[in-house]
Amino acid sequence: MNRRDVLKVGAAGAASVALAAPAIAQNVIQWKMVTAWPKNLPGPGVAAQMLADRITALSGGRIEVKLFAAGELVPGRGVFDAVSEGTAELYHAVPAYWGSKSKGILLFGSQPFGLLADEQAGWMVHGGGQALYDEMYGRFNLKPFLCGNSGPQWQGWFRTEIKSVDDLKGLKFRTTGLASEMCSKLGMAVQAMGGRDMFQALQSGALDAGEFIGPWTDSALGFYQVAKNYYWPGVGEPSSAEECAVNTEAYGALPDDLKQAVAYACESLYNPVWTEYTTKSGQALKQLVADHGVQVRKLPDDVIIAMGNAAGEVINDLREDQDELVRRITDSFLAYREIVKDYKPYADNGQMNARVMDYKY
Template identity: 40%
Template sequence: MDRRLFLKGAAVAAPAAAASTLAAPALAQERVEMNIVSTWPRDFPGLGLSAQRLAARIAEISGGEIIVNYFAAGEKVGAFDSFDSVANGDAQAYVGCEYYWTGKHPAFAYFTTVPFGMTASEFNAWINYGGGKELWAKLSADFGLTAMLCGNTGTQSGGWFNKEIETPDDLRGLKMRIPGFGGTVMSKLGASTVSLPGGQIYENLVSGAIDATEWVGPYNDYFMKFFEAARYYYVSGMHEPGASIALGANLPWWEGLSETHRAMISAAAEEENARQHQQAVANNGAYLSRLVTDHGVETRSFNEEVWDAFGEAAMEVLEETRDHSDMAAQITDDFLAKLREYATYLAVSETEFANQRNRVLGLG
């Protein structure tokens, strides 16, 4: 072999080998454990399966560097104990709805949904590009948490009732499962409301402990079998126009992660945020037809008198929330300002188009 060629090759190979040797430790990430507690039972239709899919996706994206242990509601802590479990560091993250934590601070409701609030597309715009993310981070940090979007159900149905709602007076004395500000609105109109975990709704409806319940929409509701206990299904509601799901994390734990691991978790959450909403849109129409055709469900719409009563009560709720604190006022004012801005444009673009499309094609 030509000695000059050998030496030239060795000169090239040596640095390459050294770079390879040095690169491995630099690129390797220390394995971290992530215990996720959920507010829904294991294999729970829709929301629970979405949370499990998110947990699996985090592990997959990380290539096993993030060891994810998923605990459904009741397996580690109760559904509504998830917030405290993560805040105190017993678990690293929760999956749930932020309006479950309004007992901690009422402004958390804005980061799930509020009556007459934003649709899914509007909400995502506010969080990601309208300043909502920064307000959410500020509120969560006061409790040692940080949170991000990981799902959205879209506009939810008005709910399942064992009687028709023809006037606001029909709500008086009604026992209904409805959480968040929607429940506060119903209470103002005379209903008796409770906030039950999803896994306990069916048994309470069947037993008569409650007269009505809201849940999500036809795709999710079908598997809950509410049709076995309630005859009337109101297909549009005021209470959750675009209900967001959150992945909340313990703030010190989150800040201790590498930038790469934070990026992996954020990417998985963003992916599931899109997937869950797309899945709902893809399936709601078909499952509404099945509820009507296969199970004799009678669909209804609230009339304008009822909608107006909802609206008046909702404005009272938002104003009361605004008066709670400076933080609540800041979030309320920003949310409503952005809502007006987004809705004004959508009314002359998407809403006008949808109305005219449905009229021309005979849809809806």
């Protein structure tokens, strides 16, 4: 081959590369993620963007995920239907918002007097929870994944002190999920709304109290400006899992390696999201007390016991649900709760009790 032929081959090769590049670019899968949160809301809004970025990264750029915050493409509470119907490919939200679809869904996010964040992941991975999660969401054309957790939530912000169970009767209170059913059984006037609406309702007196997440997110929303009594423990949500659900057709169309990339993006964020909540809520609580005069108060024991009894009634209602799948989900949750309920007092409780004893460390 002479020099002229080499130049011809080189030119042809360069042309083929130039033509191939746009073809590869055209094969990038573009997904819309809709979320239940304002853009970059500390906590869930931040976590949603992390997930969008991680799916893109782990797919090697073959899936580009564009995030649409609540209200940008669909309302926050409309994301479930939007992805189910194919308006968007995936969403980021919490299972606690979808009780109108099925009461069984609520157990995958949080349960009054239920599972802590590590226990929730344990149930899903080792206790049969994921298979039930898939079965339930499959009814709605969705493939679900847990992708984070808030850790223990707080009982919330109260305009006045709570001294007994009687103080709860008629109390206008914002909460969601199964916690709302627990509170309703105690005579509380439960309302569901977003965090920004909750602030306005507390400010106007339309609400007497409400819970959203915990110190990090709650401080960003400014609840301390309109209610100074911050109550713990948040027995309505000992943890609250965040989820990503993908449209079944969109997920099924992916090659196996990209399916794995989406699944691992969700799984790999569970601990980073959970530990970020823990870290930043610890920092935020100190500031709420020191800088904003927040009064941290413990629920009276009789209130906790009354809530526990009401929560038991809620779970019994689920065990008797007409939907056989809801009954199976509830039984699986209770079986796993029994395992960890007997173990954790020796493990976690023992360590926490030892930590607060009077010694020089």
